[in-house]
Amino acid sequence: MTLRLYINHFWLLNKHHRSSSGCKAPSRTRSPMDSSFLLALVAVALPVLLHLLRRAKKPRGKLPPGSLGLPVIGQSLGLLRSMRANTAERWIQDRVDRYGAVSKLSLFGGPTVLLAGPAANKFVFFNSALASQQPRSVQRILGDKSILELMGADHRRIRGALAEFLKPDMLRLYVGKIDGEVRRHLGECWAGRRTVTVMPLMKRLTFDIISLLLFGLGRSPLQDALANDLARVMEGIWAIPVDLPFTAFRRSLKASARARRLIAGITRETRDKLERGEASRSSDLIACLLSLTDDTGAPLLSEDEIVDNSIVALVAGHDTSSILMTFMVRHLAGDPDTLSAMVREHEEIAKSKGDGEALTWDDLAEMKFTWRVALETLRLVPPIFGSFRRATQDLEFDGYLIPKGWQVFWAASLTHRDAAIFHEPAEFNPSRFENQSSAGAPPCSFLAFGAGPRICVGMEFAKIETLLCCKEDTFARDPMPSPLHGLPIQLEQKASPCP
Template sequence: MGLPIIGHSLGLLKAMRTNKGEKWLQEKVRKYGPISKLSLFGKPTVFLHGPAANKFVYTCDGNALANHQPASIRRIIGEKNLFELSRDDHKRIREALMTFLKPDALKQYVGRMDGEIRTHLNKHWEGEQEIAVMPLMKTLTFDIICSIIFGIERGRRRDLLAQLFQKVMEGMLSVPINLPFTRFRGSLQSSAKAKAIIMELTHEKREALEKQGSSSNQDLISCLLGIRDENNLPVISDEEIVDNAFTVMIAGYDTSSILLTFLVRLLAKDPSVYAKVAHEQEEIAKTKGPDKLLTWDDLANMKYTWRVATETLRMYPPVFCSFRQTIKDIEYGGYLIPKGWQVFWAACMTQMDDNIYPDPSKFDPSRFEQGTKTPFSFVAFGGGARICPGNEFARIETLTMIHYLVTGFTWKLSTKDDSFCRDPMPAFNQGLPIIIQQKSSATPYDA
């Protein structure tokens, strides 16, 4: 089980930071099979591997397995977040979030997301220059979430939140020892400050709604405030609103920016894929005037581009591992997992299994022309009742940004070192520097 409290935590974190996390776990599978035990982040833990394990976790009865993140994540995000809740509370919060994040509701936000992306490109990508992709993609996803999730205009408060979120992310997956100068202490302090800003924002939006000076559909926080039961009482408390707005922010901030960064790298290294994506997007651009925003129907026509994005997620998943906790003694694969144990699995490992995806290191978007053949083998957005509620939000964000990039720019890598590590999310060592050149005929991204 490893050292007291620390267990195997430092070994796993070190492997992830040197981009060897999957090899570290594969060695464990080689030695002990698809079910084994260890200690992680202060908890006795069982490690599960394979499509059957993915299916077991994603479809398990809520009375047997509960959402239960490592103490570092739970204390930084808050106890009332969706990833921590189970049973009726999970259902209530998820249904509330889906009021805002379901496709029918998101259609009205395509134009706002389009506008944020145009503004970002005008500010950061114009002309011929060298830029670092990953920091700029993080700036973009942060601005989109601030606008659509929080309803925060550009200015001092948004800038402060950006600084705080950077610190929050640094200690999300760490040994939860609250001592000075540790990553965990820094993230915990930044989380408290960020959540105070979100609580203040929640109070402001409630006051605006009560005065009927604003719409409950203008952002996620306003939407959650506007949800009432049959007695006209709030369905969600202020603390739940703050914790879950914070959760959506964290879930969307890194994941979408990572996918977009890997797509930029792919399109720079594979001219044939770039040509096909560009052709699809230019055909859509021909139907638009320079001032016409993208629509939901335009996104539906970006089929090849989304297959490219899906294959990118298969090979380079932003989220490496996840956790649950047993509510009672349960049996799996002939073993008894005791009540209170942590269940740990790296669902994405099945996405590089050559028994499921032949030649898994080869980039091949055609794999997803007919969907996934093996259930629970592609789980970039989770699965079952707990599939990521923000998957459509991410799709809109990704397709819209790629549309304006390939119709407005060409680019090439400006470094031979395009490697990355996981800390715990993928991070490029140099931020992925590229040299961009604006297409002379490009007008679609003009604000």
């Protein structure tokens, strides 16, 4: 830009010189004075231009240690291989041991800064200059109007709308529905069987619960179609976003489009029911979102926003909860002491209930030990391994520059398995959480539900879902944890307690 200004200035001077000398057309010869002026211009402008180019390329600060690796590929393949081999925590920790709590690398095509430790987590979750960064495949499949993609006022508006559905007063109304689904599921899929495979059963249970509460869908061909589409959606969310025939990403896009049309149809039907008085704000998520208005009385959310965020709620409320419950079962199968303590807690609650009487919100509040088991499971096997943010401006952390546009990556295991934070971190010990939900650890150390303005809006709902003889201890991340063979276990009928 500076060179262009010099040249323009030179051209104007020559134009003025030609005009004042009465020239009618540009001369093909240049005077010695013109040539000297041009050489002087170049001599001045070239160093300025080179300085600007160097300044544009060279970051204004000290980059973290580490290497960006090969172009595009970077360290992505190494991380993915370690996740599938269940060594991702070790892979991340090796980088921290080598470079420290702040290091640079390249993941999924972008320069990235890996941050470790409670202070780093606080920086990630509470810094407004770090935007949520989802893989491109996630954005295309789940939509660009979801809570995962929005920032600022739009994010607060969507989050506030979802929080209306998930606030305690509303959740109290859903406990009976969830208890009914669990009872039906246990009777159909568990009772009278000697062996079951836990993971697929938990996925179906949580899907039945979430589709009932979000859309009012009971067991039906429509629900089955949505379940099949959700399975296809999940296959492509973390796939390479290449939209070609026969790829998982293409199948996921098509399944997402079908699910989107189905939910849009449910949204229109629910709007009609609300107008006729056949549904209320507390009927389900769609009814709740349609009932919300802004200060002018206009709908708070558009139909596209309702559809996109319903799909996100469907994925979040189904997948992470089923993973948590599966790994709780996996641990309890090999820990008779913890299992016995949980059974005693449930039996105490059962004594106060009549035959067939549903659990209530107050009953859930008594399941303190069960929830501690869930939290300890989340500490050791967090469903979300980590996630990305994107720097919207140049930032500094711990003396290092994070350039604008770079990714910032955090991983839960870096604090969840830190011996300086959690004593004997490899040991399963629910008593860590007796006093407070974060086990007395420093703030931003226990990250099962995130932290800050983007802390999981469905945390209380996940708690409700969770509360309501395979010895192999192996699982892989793809990218979420999945137990080997779906976790087959043997069932034993428990004898009724003595009166």
